[in-house]
Amino acid sequence: MRYVAFDVNRCVGCQICQLVCSGTWEKVFNPFKAKLRIEQTEWYGEFEAHICHNEDDPECVKVCPTGALYINEKTRIVRLKKDKCDGCGECVEACPYDAIFVHPEVIHVYKCDLCGGGKIQQCVEACPQDALSVKEVAS
Amino acid sequence: MKGYAGKITYVDLSSGKIWNDAVEEAFARKYLGGSGFATRVLFDRVPKGADPLGEMNAFILCTGPVSGTLAHGSGRGGIVTKSPLTDYFMDSYFGGEFAAALKQSGRDMLVILGKSSSPVFLFIDNDEVKLVPAEDLWGLSTKDVQDKIRERCGRYVSVVCCGPAGENLAPIACCISGRRAAGRGGTGAVLGSKNLKAIAVRGTKDVEVADIKGMIKFYHDKKENFLGLKALRELGTPFLVKFINEKGGLGTLNWQQESWEKAKNLYAEEFIQKHMLRSWACFACNMGGCTRVVRAISKSSTVTEGPEYETLFALGSNCGVDDRDKIIETDRLCDDYGIDTISYGGCIGFLMECYEKGLITKDDTGGIDFSFGNGDTLVQCTHLVAKREGIGNFIALGVKAMAEKIGRGAEKFACHIRGLEPPGHSARALKSMALGYAVSPRGGSHHDTRPGPEYQMDPEARAKTEGKAQIAYNTSNWAVIGDSMIVCHFCEGVYGVTLTENHVNLLKLVTGWDLSLKELTEIANRIHALKRSFNCREGLRRKDDRLPYRFMHERIPSGSSKGLGITPDELQRLLDEYYQLRGWDSEGIPTRETLNKLGLTDVEINA
Numbered sequence: 001m002r003y004v005a006f007d008v009n010r011c012v013g014c015q016i017c018q019l020v021c022s023g024t025w026e027k028v029f030n031p032f033k034a035k036l037r038i039e040q041t042e043w044y045g046e047f048e049a050h051i052c053h054n055e056d057d058p059e060c061v062k063v064c065p066t067g068a069l070y071i072n073e074k075t076r077i078v079r080l081k082k083d084k085c086d087g088c089g090e091c092v093e094a095c096p097y098d099a100i101f102v103h104p105e106v107i108h109v110y111k112c113d114l115c116g117g118g119k120i121q122q123c124v125e126a127c128p129q130d131a132l133s134v135k136e137v138a139s
Numbered sequence: 140m141k142g143y144a145g146k147i148t149y150v151d152l153s154s155g156k157i158w159n160d161a162v163e164e165a166f167a168r169k170y171l172g173g174s175g176f177a178t179r180v181l182f183d184r185v186p187k188g189a190d191p192l193g194e195m196n197a198f199i200l201c202t203g204p205v206s207g208t209l210a211h212g213s214g215r216g217g218i219v220t221k222s223p224l225t226d227y228f229m230d231s232y233f234g235g236e237f238a239a240a241l242k243q244s245g246r247d248m249l250v251i252l253g254k255s256s257s258p259v260f261l262f263i264d265n266d267e268v269k270l271v272p273a274e275d276l277w278g279l280s281t282k283d284v285q286d287k288i289r290e291r292c293g294r295y296v297s298v299v300c301c302g303p304a305g306e307n308l309a310p311i312a313c314c315i316s317g318r319r320a321a322g323r324g325g326t327g328a329v330l331g332s333k334n335l336k337a338i339a340v341r342g343t344k345d346v347e348v349a350d351i352k353g354m355i356k357f358y359h360d361k362k363e364n365f366l367g368l369k370a371l372r373e374l375g376t377p378f379l380v381k382f383i384n385e386k387g388g389l390g391t392l393n394w395q396q397e398s399w400e401k402a403k404n405l406y407a408e409e410f411i412q413k414h415m416l417r418s419w420a421c422f423a424c425n426m427g428g429c430t431r432v433v434r435a436i437s438k439s440s441t442v443t444e445g446p447e448y449e450t451l452f453a454l455g456s457n458c459g460v461d462d463r464d465k466i467i468e469t470d471r472l473c474d475d476y477g478i479d480t481i482s483y484g485g486c487i488g489f490l491m492e493c494y495e496k497g498l499i500t501k502d503d504t505g506g507i508d509f510s511f512g513n514g515d516t517l518v519q520c521t522h523l524v525a526k527r528e529g530i531g532n533f534i535a536l537g538v539k540a541m542a543e544k545i546g547r548g549a550e551k552f553a554c555h556i557r558g559l560e561p562p563g564h565s566a567r568a569l570k571s572m573a574l575g576y577a578v579s580p581r582g583g584s585h586h587d588t589r590p591g592p593e594y595q596m597d598p599e600a601r602a603k604t605e606g607k608a609q610i611a612y613n614t615s616n617w618a619v620i621g622d623s624m625i626v627c628h629f630c631e632g633v634y635g636v637t638l639t640e641n642h643v644n645l646l647k648l649v650t651g652w653d654l655s656l657k658e659l660t661e662i663a664n665r666i667h668a669l670k671r672s673f674n675c676r677e678g679l680r681r682k683d684d685r686l687p688y689r690f691m692h693e694r695i696p697s698g699s700s701k702g703l704g705i706t707p708d709e710l711q712r713l714l715d716e717y718y719q720l721r722g723w724d725s726e727g728i729p730t731r732e733t734l735n736k737l738g739l740t741d742v743e744i745n746a
Binding site: 031 | 428
């Protein structure tokens with residue numbers, strides 16, 4: 001399992017990760033079109049991150065009725081075929097990390113795929129607090 | 140048009156009419172955004188002599204071309220209105236994420252006109268705009284009303300609201316968004332006067348810029364500039380308590396002195412070590428959270444965001460209070476009630492000196508002890524101001540009105556500039572700030588002229604008037620462009636404390652425009668001329684560009700700026716120089732020639 005890990009003690013909630021993510025992959029600034037989400041649920045509370053963990057046998061892939069979500073055999077990362085996704089939301093419900101998002105004006109969902117699984121993850125590079133890092137867990 | 144949503148929404152609360160105007164490129168190039176856009180609309184919409192708390196005033200929420208983007212410090216939004224505290228132009232800016240939400244809803248600006256006959260809140264859900272009855276929200280604290288609105292409208296809603304102080308039309312009432320304040324000049328009372336409890340926005344649209352790759356690169360290139368601001372990053376604005384105390388410019392005991400032995404109890408390190416829970420950042424700010432959430436140690440266990448430097452000066456040294464818990468409690472109450480901490484601290488400090496000098500007694504205060512240093516008084520009076528009860532009804536009016544009512548020499552130590560209580564940057568220790576306060580469109584604000592350059596000088600250099608008008612001119616040009624782009628003024632560490640190629644480059648990435656530094660300076664001049672024209676139309680003249688009596692007739696008595704001050708003659712010389720730089724006549728009125736040159740041919744001051 002390879003995923004972007006989050007350090008709750010370092011995050012200050014600036015949303016730069018979401019801006020860089022949408023800026024890089026959607027060519028617009030829109031935190032609601034980012035593939036990860038940082039939220040503060042309580043008034044003076046801590047921040048929590050919603051980021052895909054790329055589990056080996058993920059629920060989202062199992063419940064996806066169109067085959068839009070799949071595991072890339074080489075990188076073992078859960079990827080999305082945008083044109084196959086009809087936005088039914090089954091995966092959103094099934095995700096234990098609340099890490100799959102819908103946008104009201106877009107059909108397909110958004111989820112982290114580690115910037116395609118390459119060496120550089122835009123959010124990790126940009127985070128001014130070093131609150132994000134790539135973590136590899138042996139399965 | 141990249142960088143802009145391209146739309147201004149108008150809401151007339153009197154008629155219930157809601158309409159949109161397109162933002163034309165010519166208008167955008169002329170006024171840039173934020174403060175520039177809003178000043179033009181205020182000038183056109185609010186006639187001479189309009190009652191700030193009446194139907195004719197406008198309440199304008201603005202964003203700039205940079206809002207909602209990755210640019211450093213782009214999380215700020217602005218409120219522009221006519222002030223019930225000064226009766227002149229006012230703009231007040233606030234952090235958080237509201238500006239990004241408004242931009243993402245597809246609007247550059249929201250203009251509220253008229254007055255609702257019953258309490259309402261405005262809900263903007265992308266394209267949809269509606270007024271919602273708010274009888275059940277009236278009277279709620281700024282925190283509670285935001286919680287309730289989120290329960291009703293969804294969690295991804297950003298809110299600007301007033302508290303009970305605004306509802307009760309206290310001229311020192313502020314607006315709150317999230318936990319950040321648009322503090323100055325009574326914007327909360329303007330909202331209250333319109334029977335408008337809050338504006339809630341949900342925006343999920345894209346913010347498009349001319350060169351997105353370039354912007355991400357710009358972010359990475361400039362990231363280190365912010366990371367280099369070590370003090371601000373690690374300690375937040377409270378690092379200034381020590382810095383300014385050591386400079387000898389920390390307003391203490393209603394500015395009777397400007398350095399304070401007990402200030403060490405208010406140093407940032409004390410809060411970090413004993414009270415801090417966590418840091419918090421505004422939208423798109425990579426400072427690392429210059430705001431800290433802190434908790435009182437005492438039984439109250441009050442949690443608040445802040446207190447920022449200005450609050451520590453106003454409630455702390457200015458009132459002689461070094462009890463951190465009392466300041467934390469008061470800060471939170473001010474936020475909940477929607478009271479500006481700078482004006483509130485200015486008012487309490489002033490009354491404390493009146494009490495010390497015997498001009499008021501317990502008979503006047505309802506039995507409350509107004510001795511300097513009394514932290515309980517600080518806490519207690521927030522309730523009274525919000526409810527406009529007892530002495531609180533008096534405090535709510537601000538220092539200028541209180542001094543006029545008390546009389547008997549009280550005006551000689553009434554510290555305000557055109558009704559606005561000054562922040563914690565000394566007019567006597569920093570000559571450019573002295574001039575800056577005198578000519579500020581807002582009055583006692585540190586966000587027109589900026590104090591940075593003079594803090595770098597030794598007392599001898601600070602004592603001189605030479606070059607200070609130029610500093611005031613240069614820094615206020617950056618400040619007004621910063622307020623129009625809109626970026627946080629703490630970005631001075633990234634972009635510069637005067638206009639630089641950084642501002643030009645950032646605007647090019649966002650809008651695609653090839654503006655030169657000269658053209659950007661002309662826009663700054665234009666917006667300043669328009670703000671000044673608004674005030675001159677209201678009757679402002681050279682005689683009103685003055686400083687508190689104390690600042691001009693008493694020298695700083697102790698500390699490292701001992702002996703510094705500003706004489707009336709020095710101020711007059713600085714005014715002459717500044718007016719000349721701006722192209723204003725000897726009365727401080729922008730000349731016809733200046734207005735025409737800036738493309739403001741339709742601006743009439745004597746209309």
